[in-house]
Amino acid sequence: MPSLTLKALIGPRSGSFAAIEAVRQTLGSELCVLDPTGKPLLGNPISATSDSDGRVPVLFQEATLGFVVGPSVAASALASLLAHMVERESDSRALASEVLHLYRELNLIEQLSEELAPLLELTSVSQSALAQAQRLVPGTHGSIFLMEKEGMPLQVTASFENDTNASSMGISPLTPNSRFARSILERGVAEIVNDCAVDPRVLEAERSLHALICAPLRAGQRTVGVIILGNTAVGASYSAANLKLLNTIALQTAAAMENALLCAAMVDTARERAAFAAELQAASTVQQLLLQSASRSTPGFQVESVYLPASEVGGDFFLVSPAPDGSLTAIVGDVSGKGLTAAMRVAMILGALRRESSHDPATVLAGLNNALISQDQLGFTTACCIRISLSGEFFIANAGHIAPYLSGREIETPAALPLGLIPDQAYELVCGKLEPDDCLVLMSDGVPEARSQTGELYGFERLSSLTCLPAQQIAEVAQRFGQEDDITVVTLALDRGK
Amino acid sequence: MTSMKILIVDDEPHLRMLIQQTLEELEDEGVELFTANNGEEALETIRAEEPNLVFLDVMMPKKNGFDVCNAVKKELGLSHIHIVLLTAKGQEFDRQRGQQVGADLYMTKPFDPDALLAKAREVLGLSNTGL
Numbered sequence: 001m002p003s004l005t006l007k008a009l010i011g012p013r014s015g016s017f018a019a020i021e022a023v024r025q026t027l028g029s030e031l032c033v034l035d036p037t038g039k040p041l042l043g044n045p046i047s048a049t050s051d052s053d054g055r056v057p058v059l060f061q062e063a064t065l066g067f068v069v070g071p072s073v074a075a076s077a078l079a080s081l082l083a084h085m086v087e088r089e090s091d092s093r094a095l096a097s098e099v100l101h102l103y104r105e106l107n108l109i110e111q112l113s114e115e116l117a118p119l120l121e122l123t124s125v126s127q128s129a130l131a132q133a134q135r136l137v138p139g140t141h142g143s144i145f146l147m148e149k150e151g152m153p154l155q156v157t158a159s160f161e162n163d164t165n166a167s168s169m170g171i172s173p174l175t176p177n178s179r180f181a182r183s184i185l186e187r188g189v190a191e192i193v194n195d196c197a198v199d200p201r202v203l204e205a206e207r208s209l210h211a212l213i214c215a216p217l218r219a220g221q222r223t224v225g226v227i228i229l230g231n232t233a234v235g236a237s238y239s240a241a242n243l244k245l246l247n248t249i250a251l252q253t254a255a256a257m258e259n260a261l262l263c264a265a266m267v268d269t270a271r272e273r274a275a276f277a278a279e280l281q282a283a284s285t286v287q288q289l290l291l292q293s294a295s296r297s298t299p300g301f302q303v304e305s306v307y308l309p310a311s312e313v314g315g316d317f318f319l320v321s322p323a324p325d326g327s328l329t330a331i332v333g334d335v336s337g338k339g340l341t342a343a344m345r346v347a348m349i350l351g352a353l354r355r356e357s358s359h360d361p362a363t364v365l366a367g368l369n370n371a372l373i374s375q376d377q378l379g380f381t382t383a384c385c386i387r388i389s390l391s392g393e394f395f396i397a398n399a400g401h402i403a404p405y406l407s408g409r410e411i412e413t414p415a416a417l418p419l420g421l422i423p424d425q426a427y428e429l430v431c432g433k434l435e436p437d438d439c440l441v442l443m444s445d446g447v448p449e450a451r452s453q454t455g456e457l458y459g460f461e462r463l464s465s466l467t468c469l470p471a472q473q474i475a476e477v478a479q480r481f482g483q484e485d486d487i488t489v490v491t492l493a494l495d496r497g498k
Numbered sequence: 499m500t501s502m503k504i505l506i507v508d509d510e511p512h513l514r515m516l517i518q519q520t521l522e523e524l525e526d527e528g529v530e531l532f533t534a535n536n537g538e539e540a541l542e543t544i545r546a547e548e549p550n551l552v553f554l555d556v557m558m559p560k561k562n563g564f565d566v567c568n569a570v571k572k573e574l575g576l577s578h579i580h581i582v583l584l585t586a587k588g589q590e591f592d593r594q595r596g597q598q599v600g601a602d603l604y605m606t607k608p609f610d611p612d613a614l615l616a617k618a619r620e621v622l623g624l625s626n627t628g629l
Contacts, residue, residue, distance in 0.1 A: 013532060013533075092515070093519060096512075096515055096516050096519045097519065099516060100516060100519065100520060100611045103516075103608045103609065103610065103611050104610070104611055104612060106608060107608075107610035107611075107612070107613070
């Protein structure tokens with residue numbers, strides 16, 4: 001701030017000029033005001049030369065700002081008035097200087113808000129905040145220590161060192177081990193230490209600092225870290241105003257850090273989802289390949305199969321295979337659970353069925369039951385297995401699965417537990433005859449359990465007429481009604497062309 | 499050498515003083531500071547002194563900042579005078595009107611002392627000593 005001069009106070013452009021000139025004229029127009037070098041500022045120095053004239057200094061804080069020359073009494077009066085006005089002007093300037101300082105702080109904090117707003121990365125937020133703290137709060141050293149997750153150690157995310165004494169030999173006295181920083185982290189309240197030599201929280205390594213100031217970074221309900229500054233200058237100390245300022249910076253920084261932490265969590269979640277989606281897609285591809293080969297050529301029979309999973313991967317399975325005697329074995333099933341776990345179980349079941357040498361439905365189901373038990377598979381699996389000879393005689397074994405339909409009529413099968421629950425289960429066989437015009441339908445519960453948007457179930461009553469349709473149409477009707485689960489339909493008939 | 503002049507116009511005496519104090523260091527570099535406390539007084543000073551730069555408050559009694567700016571730039575033909583309009587923060591500033599009357603820039607109050615000083619140095623072609 002330029003030093004205060006009489007010229008500035010009583011110059012023609014000054015607001016006080018008219019009033020002071022009026023006072024001078026009243027006291028005596030021969031009065032003259034001079035600057036410290038003797039240059040006239042008001043009045044004519046030639047007219048102030050009589051013996052009774054004095055030269056009275058205008059003093060302010062032990063400095064001579066100028067002189068009033070003229071009759072002693074009047075000159076003293078004007079000098080006193082000018083000294084008083086200088087003092088008032090000085091107070092007013094000091095106040096203005098304080099206001100301008102606050103303006104600067106306000107603008108720097110606003111600037112910090114603008115800088116932090118687009119930052120979504122913890123290090124960038126820390127560096128920006130610490131740079132602003134360095135501008136507003138004096139210090140030779142500064143750091144931001146952050147604890148990314150509860151219980152994790154504090155990490156340095158930003159730091160500066162501006163030590164002209166170089167007493168620290170390039171090693172920052174501020175480290176995440178700081179007991180003072182940790183105490184602020186635990187208490188969540190900003191604090192100053194102006195006598196580092198005696199505060200028990202100050203470590204030996206921090207003794208080169210004369211004063212420390214630290215504020216917590218509170219994001220939501222959690223204190224995620226601290227911003228700490230220290231000063232090695234002899235006699236350095238921090239004020240309440242410094243503390244308030246650092247706290248304001250810390251509050252803004254913590255809000256930005258909360259955003260950055262949320263963003264990081266969202267990115268992690270998105271990555272995990274993308275990885276899971278990729279795994280699911282891979283599983284879906286594998287399952288499609290497995291099921292494409294699930295219906296082998298079976299001379300003497302007309303076989304149609306449709307498989308519509310409700311999501312990327314399904315928990316239904318089917319397999320149609322010819323036996324050496326020309327008969328056909330078909331199985332349709334449904335594993336409990338959803339997603340990748342169910343898909344993995346389906347893959348395991350298809351593998352077990354392909355290794356099965358028997359074509360007897362009861363033996364096939366018993367073997368599969370034991371295979372599932374031996375794999376310690378959680379959950380259960382329902383399945384219905386049928387063997388049809390070239391002449392149309394069939395045998396059915398059912399392990400808790402939806403019963404097959406023969407030309408629109410449900411074939412009653414004995415109640416039995418699903419597979420994978422109790423070892424060494426035996427399954428009863430049901431026999432019957434498939435006539436040349438008959439069609440036998442095996443399906444999964446995705447057909448009767450289709451549900452409309454109004455919540456209505458497709459139900460079992462409509463299955464009599466539905467099961468007279470080709471497999472593709474049965475599946476499509478259920479899907480249009482409202483698919484909620486995987487839909488599998490396999491229709492079997494004797495090949496009338498043979 | 500023609501001295502460089504800055505005119506500060508604000509009806510609020512404290513604001514005038516704050517701006518004046520912010521710019522006072524330029525006096526050591528030969529810059530003269532003038533003040534006016536309303537639009538009419540501002541126009542008189544501008545006619546008489548032709549300052550290089552005017553910091554002009556928008557909301558003033560008698561003649562507001564837009565009117566003064568328009569008179570300087572359009573009526574007096576003193577378009578070379580750089581005019582910075584000062585508007586209170588939170589007050590909707592009519593940018594279109596500011597452009598229409600030929601203002602060179604607008605700044606919000608409470609102003610940033612460093613930005614104000616830097617602007618003055620830039621307009622007067624003085625080296626920026628920084629903070």
